[in-house]
Amino acid sequence: MRRVRYEATGGPLFLEEVPVPQPGPGELLVRCEAIGVTLPVVRKVTEATGPVPLGGEIAGEVVAVGTGVTRFGIGDRVTGLCFGHGYADYAPLHEAMASRVPDDASAVDAVALVRSGMVALGALMAARPVPGEAAMVTAAASGVGHLAVQLARARGATRVVGAVSDPAKAGFVRSLGVDAVIVYGDDDWGEPVDYALDAVGGGLLTRTVAALTPGGRLVAYSSGGGTIQAYDLLGGAKSVIGFQMGRIARDEPEVYERWRRELWRMFAAGTLRPAVHEVFALEDAAKAHGAIESRGNLGKVLLRP
Template identity: 55%
Template sequence: MRRVNYAVNGGPEVLFVEDVPTPVPGPSQLLVRCEAVGVTWPAVRRVREGPEPVPLGGEVAGVVEALGPGVRGFRLGDRVTGLCFEHAYAERAVLAEHMASRVPEHADAVTAVALVHSGLVARKACAAGLIGRGESVLITAAASGVGTMAIQLVRAHGARVVAAVGDKQDKGAFVRTLGAEAVVGYDDPSWGEPVDVALECVGGEVLDKAVRALGRGGRLVAFGAQPGAICSGELMTRGASATGFRMGSPATPSLYACWRDELWDWHREGWLRTRVHAEIPLARAARAHEVIESRANLGKVVLVVD
């Protein structure tokens, strides 16, 4: 089978396609014939910065072809999606049973990788921010896969969205179609009126600006892969608080299952929409990384497997 890999850290050009044996699922694992694979910023950054080559992870969606020992919740032929931490850029991937969920009959694989994991991250960010009706919420990386989900979920809470993007000219109109009422650029000298909540996933200088954008009693939720420093003095001056999370940390499986069901219900009802910037063949994974690195994407970038 074909798999995308890399042997040294670097830009998209270090990715290559290799032929490898089909993996065998271990205990409590599924072998999935991949139809779509979601490309994430953490994976792109890991290729570029290291510290050393590791198997590429990502969201996968496809059909169960084999079951490892002990699998009880799935059968051969089930259509599933889930976050795969190793060798996701492949024609077939091994997915842990506890990370897998079924794809409804009405949905395709591309929709699944654009909706479920990004939606869960956005859903958890909203829950951590304790967003209330009438509040204002700053969302960084607002045109990303997670950002597009977060904008819609924040609006569903009855809150006002301030979308922060790298390029206001190209991305401003896009995020407004999703419900953002105000748009700011990362380089803008001011981000306008203080906000009640900041959902921040960029890190670095953007994280610092998000802290400074908080109003009195504001709440910062940090959940990106890029590190950054939070000035305790800025929090104390504002009487603000900060929290963070990672989706890979332990969580109540029943809660994630409930949230997944909600996401599919809301998508079926038509008000929670996925936004896919591009569907790119697996063999051209380097092109997908180029799009992410250039921050040109308006929504999710997906690899498709034929």
């Protein structure tokens, strides 16, 4: 089978031929039909101290199961987060990370919706939203962000602000139903918001905290780091909440499953619309990474073997 890997940090991605893996205990072997490309994985290639497996979101058909698997069988269509080599024709997926893909949904739908939607919904729930509040979502055109703005509205936000890196993204974000779009470099960010979901980090954190009302909450779920000064929080009694999906999947599986069901329910009802920026061939993984690195994507970037 074909698999994408790289040999050195920041080095080129290339295809290699390797044997089809065998599922280990508790694992499914999935023939990949769609693979999600995310900023954390792109950063692994450019920033990690050495080569690591290119894992991530996958969706496809189960072709083999390991010992101890009880919830899935050969022929089932599943999606989930692969921690091994996911940029491949076939990939291992632990049963605990897998969920069924409905018959009326495609593999592309599943990858665009489930993992990014789980992060978006989890970050939103960490903010403890109250109907009638105002919300801000940074990286609002991203694979997670474009779902987060829709979820914030569905959870009762009466004003939703989408923050983006480029004015060219404004039209796309407005099509999602936001009330206002701001660009990171704008001098005026408008009226303050009750909570903000931040996927950017770095120097943007200070400005996002400043955009909060007194008592406002910032949920940080970025892999981009950043520093917040305590005095920026104290005066307005603001708070910062860290969110990581891995902890929920590991420690609160019943919550993880409930959120998955909620995403599919909203998708079926038409209240949550995942957008796909572009689908690249597996051999074009470098181009897919480039779309993420340039921050030019509008919605989800995917690979299709």
